[in-house]
Amino acid sequence: MILTLGNPQLRIFRPNWFLTLVRPGREQPPDTAQFRIPMEMTKYDVKNYLEKIYNVPVGAVRTRIQFGSNKKRNHLNQKVKQPDYKVAYVQLAQGQTFTFPDIYPEKDQVVAEGSMEEMQEKFMEDEKQRQKLDPRRGGVTEWFGL
Amino acid sequence: MAARTRLPLLFPKNLPPFRNQKLVHTEAAVKEPAYPPIVHSVTAKSKSALRQKALQHVQKICASPVEEKLSLVTRIQRKKFVVYPQSFARHADRWYQHFTKTAYIPGLPEKFTLPAGDESSPPAAVPGIEDDAFADLRSMVTRVILQEHWHIKKRKPFMYREQEQVVGPMLRNLVTGLTYSLAKHNPLFLLSSLDVNPQVNFYWRRGERIIPRGHRRGRLEPTRFQIDDHPHSQIRITQQLPQFTPLEASYAAEVPEITTAPNMMPLFRRQYDNNIFTGAKLPDPACYGHTQFHLVPDRYHRDRMARRQESDQVEVFLRANGLASLFAWTGAQAMYQGFWNHEDVTRPFVSQAVITDGQFFSFFCYQLNTVALSVETDANNPRKNLLWGTESLRLYEGVKDGEVVGLNDGVIKLLVQFLMNQP
Numbered sequence: 355m356i357l358t359l360g361n362p363q364l365r366i367f368r369p370n371w372f373l374t375l376v377r378p379g380r381e382q383p384p385d386t387a388q389f390r391i392p393m394e395m396t397k398y399d400v401k402n403y404l405e406k407i408y409n410v411p412v413g414a415v416r417t418r419i420q421f422g423s424n425k426k427r428n429h430l431n432q433k434v435k436q437p438d439y440k441v442a443y444v445q446l447a448q449g450q451t452f453t454f455p456d457i458y459p460e461k462d463q464v465v466a467e468g469s470m471e472e473m474q475e476k477f478m479e480d481e482k483q484r485q486k487l488d489p490r491r492g493g494v495t496e497w498f499g500l
Numbered sequence: 501m502a503a504r505t506r507l508p509l510l511f512p513k514n515l516p517p518f519r520n521q522k523l524v525h526t527e528a529a530v531k532e533p534a535y536p537p538i539v540h541s542v543t544a545k546s547k548s549a550l551r552q553k554a555l556q557h558v559q560k561i562c563a564s565p566v567e568e569k570l571s572l573v574t575r576i577q578r579k580k581f582v583v584y585p586q587s588f589a590r591h592a593d594r595w596y597q598h599f600t601k602t603a604y605i606p607g608l609p610e611k612f613t614l615p616a617g618d619e620s621s622p623p624a625a626v627p628g629i630e631d632d633a634f635a636d637l638r639s640m641v642t643r644v645i646l647q648e649h650w651h652i653k654k655r656k657p658f659m660y661r662e663q664e665q666v667v668g669p670m671l672r673n674l675v676t677g678l679t680y681s682l683a684k685h686n687p688l689f690l691l692s693s694l695d696v697n698p699q700v701n702f703y704w705r706r707g708e709r710i711i712p713r714g715h716r717r718g719r720l721e722p723t724r725f726q727i728d729d730h731p732h733s734q735i736r737i738t739q740q741l742p743q744f745t746p747l748e749a750s751y752a753a754e755v756p757e758i759t760t761a762p763n764m765m766p767l768f769r770r771q772y773d774n775n776i777f778t779g780a781k782l783p784d785p786a787c788y789g790h791t792q793f794h795l796v797p798d799r800y801h802r803d804r805m806a807r808r809q810e811s812d813q814v815e816v817f818l819r820a821n822g823l824a825s826l827f828a829w830t831g832a833q834a835m836y837q838g839f840w841n842h843e844d845v846t847r848p849f850v851s852q853a854v855i856t857d858g859q860f861f862s863f864f865c866y867q868l869n870t871v872a873l874s875v876e877t878d879a880n881n882p883r884k885n886l887l888w889g890t891e892s893l894r895l896y897e898g899v900k901d902g903e904v905v906g907l908n909d910g911v912i913k914l915l916v917q918f919l920m921n922q923p
Contacts, residue, residue, distance in 0.1 A: 383760050
């Protein structure tokens with residue numbers, strides 16, 4: 355919470371705020387993590403939140419507000435607003451680095467024996483093989499010849 | 501060859517002179533080319549025409565005098581990154597090292613002796629200064645410190661104006677006093693010029709990026725940088741300082757490579773006049789730099805940073821400041837001599853800087869070995885610029901009852917050595 359002059363510093367002990375760690379759209383330096391934070395949070399709030407609740411040493415925090423577009427229209431031609439959100443770029447202290455992990459890694463398809471997928475794959479392979487030319491012709495087309 | 505030449509039946513006694521042209525000690529007659537060299541046309545709508553235009557522009561700049569060179573290099577205004585030497589960004593010195601292709605070497609070159617930590621042995625005398633002269637300098641320094649902190653009846657300085665109102669006058673008195681006293685030992689200072697609150701600007705191009713959006717999308721664009729620095733004071737001299745290490749020694753140095761865009765530092769872009777300025781205009785005879793003195797900004801507090809566990813950033817800030825300021829100054833000096841991106845410096849340009857916040861002094865030495873930082877010229881350029889720097893050294897502990905407590909002689913000696921540097 356921001357300190358206003360004359361009033362005592364407000365302290366929150368059980369904040370109702372939740373941070374979302376997101377993958378950065380642009381390439382960020384290795385010590386930077388990107389969060390989506392509620393609009394009411396400030397840089398100092400983010401720093402205290404991460405340091406006290408999660409024990410993450412925070413160096414510097416920079417925030418910006420992303421405007422959600424108001425351009426799209428629905429079937430009634432009314433403008434549909436996408437919500438605005440605040441983004442925080444948190445630079446970690448003590449030389450720590452962070453890279454956003456790969457949440458959806460590609461799995462190697464291991465096809466089970468005797469199942470539909472295996473038959474389909476075999477069929478597709480046979481079709482592709484039929485489309486290819488005779489290998490004995492050595493890449494020459496079939497336009498001419500017998 | 502002998503089998504092919506047909507010798508006459510009667511072997512003549514006087515052989516004609518040597519027919520074989522490929523003898524070592526004679527040269528074939530040099531033939532002047534009868535036609536001008538064939539170059540790509542400039543007016544065609546082709547990639548080779550663009551290359552030819554760029555080449556002709558470079559040749560035009562190389563062939564013109566220095567003022568025209570400067571104006572041609574800084575003519576076109578485009579969006580550029582404004583590099584502030586006093587930057588609070590984290591790891592600013594690594595970013596700046598990447599932008600200016602500088603390697604950092606902790607400590608100072610062998611010429612200067614660093615004051616040892618807490619040894620009680622008396623420091624060795626500075627060559628050229630006797631003990632009496634050194635005692636005079638010491639008393640002058642105490643006088644300057646006491647003047648600002650003890651003798652003058654001052655109100656408490658305004659918020660965030662302490663540096664400007666207290667340390668500024670103290671540093672000015674110190675610099676003027678030191679240069680005046682050392683003028684008899686260092687003949688350079690008789691013809692030098694001491695600027696108060698000068699302006700130093702430099703403009704250069706470093707990397708490249710592909711433009712993501714806009715009507716120029718997909719094309720390569722060089723990233724442009726501009727430094728606008730206002731040191732507290734600087735000394736400019738008529739002769740150049742000697743180099744600290746030979747050019748070839750910089751080939752082995754390491755420069756940190758950063759792959760992310762400068763935007764992430766954070767660094768912002770603006771478009772305005774591209775300036776290159778050392779502190780005086782071109783015709784000034786004192787065109788080479790000697791020492792710069794910098795004040796730390798008012799929002800920089802060591803104790804606050806220590807409370808926030810940012811003690812390592814303290815040194816990072818000072819290093820980044822020294823690096824950027826000195827690079828701008830030496831680069832501008834080199835441009836004033838006619839060296840630019842495509843015509844690299846033939847001799848290294850050397851300058852020194854002292855950054856202080858009143859109590860702590862940090863000393864930096866910079867050697868500019870290359871100005872060729874853009875992509876085409878940097879491809880095969882093994883030279884790197886070098887920065888030597890110290891940690892911050894305390895000059896005095898405090899002021900009590902009209903006495904300066906804990907005056908560090910080593911720091912004064914180092915200051916004197918810095919100012920005594922001459923070719």
